Amino acid sequence: EAGVTQFPSHSVIEKGQTVTLRCDPISGHDNLYWYRRVMGKEIKFLLHFVKESKQDESGMPNNRFLAERTGGTYSTLKVQPAELEDSGVYFCASSQSPGGIQYFGAGTRLSVL
């Protein structure tokens, strides 16, 4: 069974550009989460989807971040326009149930120059 996959593994963009990150959860997992780790600090929660609906987006830093999960399968996280402080590693995770074990992808390392 395939795990959580994320694309790309690394993205380097200039300040002001747009970047879209993709996450494919484990098949059958209705719950999908986005997290990020910036500057070697703790991993912070961004938002939680249950199927295609946003269950909790309290961790989204500002309106430059837009997450979607059309059809309740894969999810995208768009940053537009990107700022220097957005650099970090963005992780996606999925679980069968809301309180269940979350399995993480390898992450996307975003570098904003």
Add this chain to the structure above:
Amino acid sequence: GEDVEQSLFLSVREGDSSVINCTYTDSSSTYLYWYKQEPGAGLQLLTYIFSNMDMKQDQRLTVLLNKKDKHLSLRIADTQTGDSAIYFCAESLGDMRFGAGTRLTVKP
């Protein structure tokens, strides 16, 4: 401040035991987790413990949970160089709350 706290660095010699400590703040956490991140890799679920347990052992790994003190520890017996990685403690409250990670360095 952080909800989950852990020391940033730990250095041990190969063959010794490693103990990574973590404190968390929310007693309603259902599960507590240890994730491992090797260089250039993602987060690997290492082990977890249900909140009504005190201890869980899995081969070289022992997890101890003190709910009263909100303290979680991970002991790695016979630490190997391949255990060098960053270890994250996390509590589950729907979303996961992580510590900053402990970088374990194993010296030969």
